[in-house]
Amino acid sequence: MSELASGFDLHAAVAEPVILQPGERKLIPTGFAMSMERGLEAQVRPRSGLALKHGITCLNSPGTIDADYRGEVKVLLINLGQEPFTITRNERIAQMVIQIVPEVALMEVEALTDTERGAGGFGHTGTN
Numbered sequence: 816m817s818e819l820a821s822g823f824d825l826h827a828a829v830a831e832p833v834i835l836q837p838g839e840r841k842l843i844p845t846g847f848a849m850s851m852e853r854g855l856e857a858q859v860r861p862r863s864g865l866a867l868k869h870g871i872t873c874l875n876s877p878g879t880i881d882a883d884y885r886g887e888v889k890v891l892l893i894n895l896g897q898e899p900f901t902i903t904r905n906e907r908i909a910q911m912v913i914q915i916v917p918e919v920a921l922m923e924v925e926a927l928t929d930t931e932r933g934a935g936g937f938g939h940t941g942t943n
């Protein structure tokens with residue numbers, strides 16, 4: 816694996832098919848581990864095809880793979896569809912991207928800087 820890519824498929828490393836009942840969640844192994852430099856993280860994201868066709872998504876989306884994690888990457892899938900869904904060996908269950916995450920220091924201050932938004936949020940500008 817030496818070619819540059821912006822996204823990587825994650826495959827189900829399951830010995831036997833795994834069934835996800837409607838509403839059920841399961842942690843699915845990928846058989847894949849990696850090491851990353853400090854300042855990077857990997858994000859595990861759902862596949863839109865599985866979501867649209869079967870209601871299968873990542874419960875903790877995006878899943879965070881920390882730079883210092885050396886264990887097996889796992890995918891927390893949930894079945895939000897109406898039917899049981901079977902995950903088979905080597906099936907592409909999610910995708911992964913690598914992100915740069917800046918390291919910052921939090922400082923305690925007496926007051927915050929002014930902005931037009933201020934504390935407004937959660938739709939305070941309306942829908943139009």
Ligand SMILES: O=c1ccn([C@H]2C[C@H](O)[C@@H](COP(=O)(O)OP(=O)(O)OP(=O)(O)O)O2)c(=O)[nH]1
Binds near residue numbers: 859877878881884
């Ligand atoms: O979708 C995921 C999310 C996490 N992990 C692994 C890698 C990550 O570095 C570690 C911890 O994840 P996270 O920081 O999200 O979990 P936490 O609940 O905060 O646990 P911890 O206390 O272990 O950090 O679990 C995965 O394999 N897949």
